[in-house]
Amino acid sequence: MYLNKALLITVLSCTVNYGLMISSSYSQDSIRVPKKTRTDSTATPTIEPAPATFGPRNPLPTFDRTNSSRQFDVYRLDTGDGVSISVPQFPEFSTVATLDAEGNVIMPILGRVPLVGLTTSEVEAKIAYELGQRFLREQPEVLVTLTLSRPAQITILGEIFRPGFYNFQAGTPLNAVLQTAGGTTQEADLRSVMLRRTLVDGTVLEQKIDLYTPLLTGQQIPSVFLQGGDTIIVSRIKVGEDRDYDRNLVARSSLPQQTITVRVIIPSATGTALRNLSLRNGSTFIDVVASLPVSQPLLVGEEITLLRFDPETRRIASQRLHTKDVAKGDMTQNILLQDEDVIVVSRTLLGKIFNAINALTQPIRTFFGYRRFFDDLDRDFR
Numbered sequence: 394m395y396l397n398k399a400l401l402i403t404v405l406s407c408t409v410n411y412g413l414m415i416s417s418s419y420s421q422d423s424i425r426v427p428k429k430t431r432t433d434s435t436a437t438p439t440i441e442p443a444p445a446t447f448g449p450r451n452p453l454p455t456f457d458r459t460n461s462s463r464q465f466d467v468y469r470l471d472t473g474d475g476v477s478i479s480v481p482q483f484p485e486f487s488t489v490a491t492l493d494a495e496g497n498v499i500m501p502i503l504g505r506v507p508l509v510g511l512t513t514s515e516v517e518a519k520i521a522y523e524l525g526q527r528f529l530r531e532q533p534e535v536l537v538t539l540t541l542s543r544p545a546q547i548t549i550l551g552e553i554f555r556p557g558f559y560n561f562q563a564g565t566p567l568n569a570v571l572q573t574a575g576g577t578t579q580e581a582d583l584r585s586v587m588l589r590r591t592l593v594d595g596t597v598l599e600q601k602i603d604l605y606t607p608l609l610t611g612q613q614i615p616s617v618f619l620q621g622g623d624t625i626i627v628s629r630i631k632v633g634e635d636r637d638y639d640r641n642l643v644a645r646s647s648l649p650q651q652t653i654t655v656r657v658i659i660p661s662a663t664g665t666a667l668r669n670l671s672l673r674n675g676s677t678f679i680d681v682v683a684s685l686p687v688s689q690p691l692l693v694g695e696e697i698t699l700l701r702f703d704p705e706t707r708r709i710a711s712q713r714l715h716t717k718d719v720a721k722g723d724m725t726q727n728i729l730l731q732d733e734d735v736i737v738v739s740r741t742l743l744g745k746i747f748n749a750i751n752a753l754t755q756p757i758r759t760f761f762g763y764r765r766f767f768d769d770l771d772r773d774f775r
Contacts, residue, residue: 467512475541510593513537549574551627552581554650567617576650579731582630589624644675653732677727698743700735702763
């Protein structure tokens with residue numbers, strides 16, 4: 394009886410201890426499940442926006458812009474340009490698009506990409522970098538070609554016959570641009586034609602172009618790739634720097650204005666005649682003599698004077714011409730004529746013209762005032 398009680402107590406004790414061990418083991422290996430939190434169905438979920446294309450969090454790779462002379466040989470994209478963007482290994486990114494009013498294109502998956510101010514090679518590097526950073530493990534090969542070039546608005550200033558704004562196709566040669574604007578004036582210095590271009594970051598580049606040396610040596614005119622926004626400034630030849638400058642050669646070329654107007658004021662049977670002669674640029678005094686009819690010859694004994702407006706002094710300069718010496722071959726008298734030159738035959742007419750000029754309420758100080766005076770004189774003679 395006592396033995397059975399002792400055995401029972403021992404069995405019960407072992408059972409309790411084993412249960413505690415099992416309970417302790419389970420409590421150490423248990424997994425805590427977080428309590429469910431109550432969510433508000435009306436709250437707007439927060440979605441982090443994708444990084445902007447080449448913004449502060451995704452910087453644009455740097456490109457070499459230090460070589461300013463090379464910048465005039467590359468084409469930079471702007472509104473209206475069409476491009477073909479090809480990603481050969483991942484054709485789902487490829488597209489053909491035109492830069493919109495803000496200078497962007499829309500690419501599949503990638504979205505809106507600003508391309509204004511970049512070259513095609515810079516666009517290739519930009520898109521490859523973007524795809525490698527956001528969608529692919531490494532930068533893919535990207536091919537970009539220009540499919541449509543925008544019209545180029547060029548500003549032409551300085552010694553040009555019709556300065557102003559002109560629209561051209563990109564790549565129009567410089568000489569064709571000058572001819573469209575009427576050509577250069579006879580005071581232009583073709584050794585110093587300045588091309589000015591502003592980059593998208595505000596950098597202003599300038600390139601000096603020499604158009605005179607090719608005329609002198611028979612070489613080709615420098616090839617300049619003009620783009621929209623370019624400014625061409627034709628410099629004026631400075632006093633004392635035209636000693637080695639052949640104006641006759643320049644006048645006979647295709648760069649200056651092709652025709653000039655020369656006025657001839659000569660006595661006639663009815664009083665005074667004023668003739669406006671349209672001559673080829675590069676014409677001389679002997680060409681005027683040959684252009685007049687027999688009834689109005691210049692090879693006479695009357696005194697002949699050439700009037701020309703001098704922009705340096707802002708006054709009308711005069712020079713005596715001896716037609717008989719010209720007929721004998723004296724080339725010093727066969728001077729090169731300029732646009733709006735006036736040839737006056739007889740001292741009497743010359744005196745009347747100067748009296749009329751002195752009677753003006755305001756003196757002639759500009760080329761336009763000089764031309765307007767003889768336009769009015771022409772109407773009076775008619």
